[in-house]
Amino acid sequence: MRISELARRSGVSVPTIKYYLRVGLLTAGRTTAHNQALYDDSHVRQLRLVHVFVDIGGLSVMATRDLLTAINRSGVSAERLLGAVDAAWAPTRRRGSGGESRDEVRPALTALAAGRGWRMPRDGHTLQRLADACAAARTLDMKELCDALDAYAKAAEHMAECDIAVATALAGRLGPGPDRAGPDRAVLLETVIAAIVLGDAVLAALHSMAREDGLARLLGRWAAGSCDGDRDEESPFTFT
Amino acid sequence: MRISELARRSGVSVPTIKYYLRVGLLTAGRTTAHNQALYDDSHVRQLRLVHVFVDIGGLSVMATRDLLTAINRSGVSAERLLGAVDAAWAPTRRRGSGGESRDEVRPALTALAAGRGWRMPRDGHTLQRLADACAAARTLDMKELCDALDAYAKAAEHMAECDIAVATALAGRLGPGPDRAGPDRAVLLETVIAAIVLGDAVLAALHSMAREDGLARLLGRWAAGSCDGDRDEESPFTFT
Numbered sequence: 001m002r003i004s005e006l007a008r009r010s011g012v013s014v015p016t017i018k019y020y021l022r023v024g025l026l027t028a029g030r031t032t033a034h035n036q037a038l039y040d041d042s043h044v045r046q047l048r049l050v051h052v053f054v055d056i057g058g059l060s061v062m063a064t065r066d067l068l069t070a071i072n073r074s075g076v077s078a079e080r081l082l083g084a085v086d087a088a089w090a091p092t093r094r095r096g097s098g099g100e101s102r103d104e105v106r107p108a109l110t111a112l113a114a115g116r117g118w119r120m121p122r123d124g125h126t127l128q129r130l131a132d133a134c135a136a137a138r139t140l141d142m143k144e145l146c147d148a149l150d151a152y153a154k155a156a157e158h159m160a161e162c163d164i165a166v167a168t169a170l171a172g173r174l175g176p177g178p179d180r181a182g183p184d185r186a187v188l189l190e191t192v193i194a195a196i197v198l199g200d201a202v203l204a205a206l207h208s209m210a211r212e213d214g215l216a217r218l219l220g221r222w223a224a225g226s227c228d229g230d231r232d233e234e235s236p237f238t239f240t
Numbered sequence: 241m242r243i244s245e246l247a248r249r250s251g252v253s254v255p256t257i258k259y260y261l262r263v264g265l266l267t268a269g270r271t272t273a274h275n276q277a278l279y280d281d282s283h284v285r286q287l288r289l290v291h292v293f294v295d296i297g298g299l300s301v302m303a304t305r306d307l308l309t310a311i312n313r314s315g316v317s318a319e320r321l322l323g324a325v326d327a328a329w330a331p332t333r334r335r336g337s338g339g340e341s342r343d344e345v346r347p348a349l350t351a352l353a354a355g356r357g358w359r360m361p362r363d364g365h366t367l368q369r370l371a372d373a374c375a376a377a378r379t380l381d382m383k384e385l386c387d388a389l390d391a392y393a394k395a396a397e398h399m400a401e402c403d404i405a406v407a408t409a410l411a412g413r414l415g416p417g418p419d420r421a422g423p424d425r426a427v428l429l430e431t432v433i434a435a436i437v438l439g440d441a442v443l444a445a446l447h448s449m450a451r452e453d454g455l456a457r458l459l460g461r462w463a464a465g466s467c468d469g470d471r472d473e474e475s476p477f478t479f480t
Contacts, residue, residue, distance in 0.1 A: 056373055079459050085450055105267040118453040126452075130445035132304055133438045139288050144409035145265040145435050145442070148402055152439065158448030162391050164454040169384035195385050196451070198373045199392065202385070205370035206396030207443075208326055211436070212366075213358040219319050228406050 003029070006039045010047035017047070025050060026063040036163035049194055063088040070189045085193055086126070105134040107150075116153055163199050167192045243269070246279040250287035257287070265290060265305040289434055297437035303328040311430045325433055326366070345374040348389075356393055404440050406434045 007070070009016045020026040026046050029037030047069070053064040067088065070081055109130050113120055137145040174188040247254045260266040266286050269277030286308070293304040305326065349370055353360055360367070377385040380381055414428040 046379070048376065050381070052376050056376055070261075079456060082451065083457055086452065109454065113449060116450075118449050118458060125417055125443050126448045130442060130449075133441040133445065136288065136292050136296060136436050137435070140285070140292070140431065140434060142406075142410065142435055142438070144406050144413070144432065145438055147409075148406050148439075149442070151402050151405065152442050153450070154444050155395070155402050156443055157396045157451045158395040158451035159443070160454045162260070162388055162395050163451050164458055165391065166382075166384050166388050167455065167458060169387075170382065173384070181315045191382065193378065195382055197378070197384055199381070199388075200447075201373040201390050202370060203396055203399070203447075205366050205373065205438075206393050207357050207399045208366045208392060209353060209360075209370075210396045210400035211391070211403050212323065214400045215407065216319060216359060218404055218407060228372050 001039050002036065003039065006043055006047070009044050012047045012051070020047070020050065020061075023061060025068070027060055049190055052194045052197055055194045057089060059088055059197075067193070068190065070194070073188045077169075081189065081194065082196075085196070089197075103131075104145075105131050105138065109134065112149055112153060116157065136234060159203055162203070163196055166195050166199060170195055242276065243278050243279065245248050246287070249284050250291075250469055252287045252291070259292065260287070263301060265301055265308070277382070289430055292437055297325050297329060299328055299437075307433070308430065311433070312426045322433065322436075329437075332388045333452070343371075345378065345386075349374065352389055352393060356397065361424065399443055404434055406435050406439060410435060445459060451470070 001009070003014055003017060006012075007017055008056070010017075012020075017026065023030060026043060029039040029043065031037050049068065050064055051068065053059040054061060059067070067081075067085060074230055106127070109127060110120070113127075134149070137143075168193055171188060174191060241249070242252055243257060243341060246252075247257055250257075256267065266283060269279040269283065271277050289308065290304055293299040293307065294301060300309070307321075307325060312323070312342075346367070349367060350360070353367075374386055374389070376385075409433055411428060414431060
């Protein structure tokens with residue numbers, strides 16, 4: 001297909017496709033005698049993956065290019081790739097900052113991970129983000145949030161179970177069968193990584209919906225004059 | 241205290257504090273005879289809140305200014321404020337894109353929310369993000385992810401329960417007591433909103449840790465030659 005058809009089928013504009021070709025995010029098409037390039041289904045798929053990583057996951061164009069290149073390079077272990085995705089992903093979502101209180105909370109967080117039997121994250125970025133958030137909670141005198149860390153960890157395990165279930169199901173369908181044949185493993189690997197990115201977006205949106213609903217109910221209870229059903233309190237959220 | 245002491249206590253640099261003063265994110269200090277400004281604990285607290293919203297939550301400086309202004313303006317309902325935070329927050333985390341498949345998945349998502357008894361989000365942004373992710377999953381032939389929506393929704397409810405528990409505990413401590421006295425309600429409101437932002441960061445980090453651990457175990461099982469304990473499969477993730 002020509003670039004215009006590729007744009008129509010992928011939903012990505014022609015100028016953007018040309019930009020992706022220029023930076024090597026999309027493999028070149030097959031050049032014809034008329035000095036035109038022809039594209040196929042593999043290009044449609046590449047653009048759909050790019051949409052997931054860039055538009056939904058928030059990865060930079062260059063990080064996405066490096067990720068897709070690494071996936072298609074044999075010899076790179078999946079575990080290293082997944083770690084690299086997480087590291088590339090995190091800074092686009094959060095920025096941390098130093099501080100003494102961060103160092104103070106680290107031992108408690110290491111103990112939390114150990115208590116749940118989690119291996120410690122390789123790069124330390126994740127633990128740092130967690131320590132940043134807990135340190136900020138401490139400086140703002142929110143001991144309630146720090147006290148809830150175990151509850152948050154249980155919820156996080158629940159989230160991860162969803163990811164693992166989807167990854168397992170994908171591998172069951174796309175992975176090599178007992179005959180060791182089957183589709184390209186790079187396809188499975190990029191599908192699993194894209195599923196993790198999409199699962200995160202799905203969870204973020206559903207969490208937002210569930211939280212909005214829960215907060216509305218809580219505010220409703222406060223507005224009705226009862227905070228926990230026993231006390232008769234004015235809503236702390238209504239400004240009069 | 242002088243600006244240098246404010247910088248030391250808040251961990252924010254003097255040039256950044258001056259920038260925040262210029263754009264109205266930080267209230268002005270008390271000017272002295274020597275043409276200097278003096279700051280107090282309220283400024284330290286403001287800078288700590290700014291750190292949460294800007295550095296950890298990823299809100300823009302202007303959105304944070306508008307949020308803090310709205311919190312301190314009486315007459316703005318907490319529910320509207322929380323909705324505004326969510327809307328201001330979302331675009332910094334994800335960008336969506338149009339597409340026909342997005343419209344196709346909408347009814348299923350609306351049914352999902354209704355099935356769980358959630359009120360529909362007011363602004364539609366959240367539902368759109370969810371629809372974007374599901375549409376992308378469909379175009380990449382990941383039915384496993386779409387099939388897991390109910391499981392993701394349960395995990396999201398679990399996440400929201402943590403938020404609501406923390407908000408309830410904070411309101412119980414900071415909210416007005418039976419004597420209707422107690423600290424400023426704006427303090428409670430900004431604390432609850434900051435706690436939600438921090439809770440999200442905590443969940444993201446813990447989710448990342450739990451997922452990394454879960455994926456490592458899954459890869460380990462595959463590497464050991466058994467996908468689900470029954471089949472003897474080569475790891476689909478190992479490139480040879």
